[in-house]
Amino acid sequence: MKHGKPMMAPSESGIGKRRTAAREDSSVSHQQRRKEIGEAAIRVFNRMGFQRASMTAVAAELNIDRASLYYYISSKEELFDEIVRTVVERNVALAQKIQASDMRPRRKLSDLIIALMSSYGEHYPLMYIYIRENLSNVSDKRSEWSRYMRDLNRQMSDAVIAIIEQGYADKSFRNVGSSKVVAYGVLGIVGWTHRWFRPAESDVSAEEIGKIYAEMVLAGLESPY
Amino acid sequence: MKHGKPMMAPSESGIGKRRTAAREDSSVSHQQRRKEIGEAAIRVFNRMGFQRASMTAVAAELNIDRASLYYYISSKEELFDEIVRTVVERNVALAQKIQASDMRPRRKLSDLIIALMSSYGEHYPLMYIYIRENLSNVSDKRSEWSRYMRDLNRQMSDAVIAIIEQGYADKSFRNVGSSKVVAYGVLGIVGWTHRWFRPAESDVSAEEIGKIYAEMVLAGLESPY
DNA sequence: GCCCTAGTCAACAGATACGTTGATTTTATC
DNA sequence: GATAAAATCAACGTATCTGTTGACTAGGGC
Numbered sequence: 001m002k003h004g005k006p007m008m009a010p011s012e013s014g015i016g017k018r019r020t021a022a023r024e025d026s027s028v029s030h031q032q033r034r035k036e037i038g039e040a041a042i043r044v045f046n047r048m049g050f051q052r053a054s055m056t057a058v059a060a061e062l063n064i065d066r067a068s069l070y071y072y073i074s075s076k077e078e079l080f081d082e083i084v085r086t087v088v089e090r091n092v093a094l095a096q097k098i099q100a101s102d103m104r105p106r107r108k109l110s111d112l113i114i115a116l117m118s119s120y121g122e123h124y125p126l127m128y129i130y131i132r133e134n135l136s137n138v139s140d141k142r143s144e145w146s147r148y149m150r151d152l153n154r155q156m157s158d159a160v161i162a163i164i165e166q167g168y169a170d171k172s173f174r175n176v177g178s179s180k181v182v183a184y185g186v187l188g189i190v191g192w193t194h195r196w197f198r199p200a201e202s203d204v205s206a207e208e209i210g211k212i213y214a215e216m217v218l219a220g221l222e223s224p225y
Numbered sequence: 226m227k228h229g230k231p232m233m234a235p236s237e238s239g240i241g242k243r244r245t246a247a248r249e250d251s252s253v254s255h256q257q258r259r260k261e262i263g264e265a266a267i268r269v270f271n272r273m274g275f276q277r278a279s280m281t282a283v284a285a286e287l288n289i290d291r292a293s294l295y296y297y298i299s300s301k302e303e304l305f306d307e308i309v310r311t312v313v314e315r316n317v318a319l320a321q322k323i324q325a326s327d328m329r330p331r332r333k334l335s336d337l338i339i340a341l342m343s344s345y346g347e348h349y350p351l352m353y354i355y356i357r358e359n360l361s362n363v364s365d366k367r368s369e370w371s372r373y374m375r376d377l378n379r380q381m382s383d384a385v386i387a388i389i390e391q392g393y394a395d396k397s398f399r400n401v402g403s404s405k406v407v408a409y410g411v412l413g414i415v416g417w418t419h420r421w422f423r424p425a426e427s428d429v430s431a432e433e434i435g436k437i438y439a440e441m442v443l444a445g446l447e448s449p450y
Numbered sequence: 451g452c453c454c455t456a457g458t459c460a461a462c463a464g465a466t467a468c469g470t471t472g473a474t475t476t477t478a479t480c
Numbered sequence: 481g482a483t484a485a486a487a488t489c490a491a492c493g494t495a496t497c498t499g500t501t502g503a504c505t506a507g508g509g510c
Contacts, residue, residue, distance in 0.1 A: 015501080022455090049359055066499090067459075068456080071456075076499095164446075176444075191413065208402075209402075216402075218445050219399070220442065221407070241472085244471090292490095301469095461502095473489085477485085480482090
């Protein structure tokens, strides 16, 4: 493998230097252009999946040359990993905050489900691309990123598990089974929306879906009469 | 594209003919070998994902040469698509049978959740590989297969939706929201197990998970006291 | 006019993959 | 031991992708 930015810039002519400079340029116009590229890339990743999406396709999305892409960014991963990370970090922090609050378990779980769904809707389709990403099947270059993301996932699960256990402990939840299995079930309902929820074409909002699921998980489908 | 089996076998020497013959050979020993190859491939697909898994890796799994693989099978897709199809078809048929039965909605939903989980456990990891496959992001060659599989998915959803609606109609279910959203939620809980359930390392069986989820979906988490 | 930057073009190197091929070796069967 | 099938080997052709490179163009500002 001889890819990646050369360490010593051995044969960098004038333009080579200019390119590396451009990639590190933090001026407003460059940041803006990078943002545009990132958004286009996300659209492409959403349509084709991260692996299948080629840089050629991303360039085509913007109607620019592939070389122009590399004028601003340095790799396909960079284009994606960082944006995803920040949003996931935010969701995890939110879950932990809810879990640590002094609300009652019922309210915590409900709030978390609704908050997660709202986040998915707000950042559509970013979070869904991430959910589809299989962190186990990732190229070696991205192993560090994937380890970190897996850790974030674990923190999210832990927060939900803690809420379930609190509910079991104070008897506000019926113990239907292992807190882990239940927590994964809750996250599954929410995560699975990546399969069918398309905000633009949906007559029900992300938040409304969250409310339905919160109600369903907490009170169940069965009629009490 | 010049891949694929040539239509007229223009330059096929003796061995060429023998190879094509071997691929179509339906003798017991050949079927057996093909099955072994299929199972090895599934293990590899499970570890690396369908796209990333190379035929080289599949050959390595069996400690045989790549050419020997192509002695029995003719493409990566063939190796996978057909096995998956039969299992999914079976699950859909099962769901439709449950839906059309004269049981009450509560029982139908419970049975279906448990049956699906059992099937996932029984055919592990086949169904989970399929769930991870994104039918939208599939190569052109497989478009026909993916269209058909999407149709099966739709039939599965439709069966669940019908059960929910029956429950809404006879008032045995509380109407917590659109039957579609609820049905996808139910399928989400079950489908999401692909993310964490590993039969070999789990102290809870697939069926038990199904029971927990059936209970959770029907009666909810909230304590009635 | 001059310069600088953004962006383009065409080509390249390196990697990996799929599926094929002909010759050759191993293995089993008669 | 001869014969035929199973399996291997090494190589090929084609395709696709990533990231790089150097020369080039277009446009704005001074």
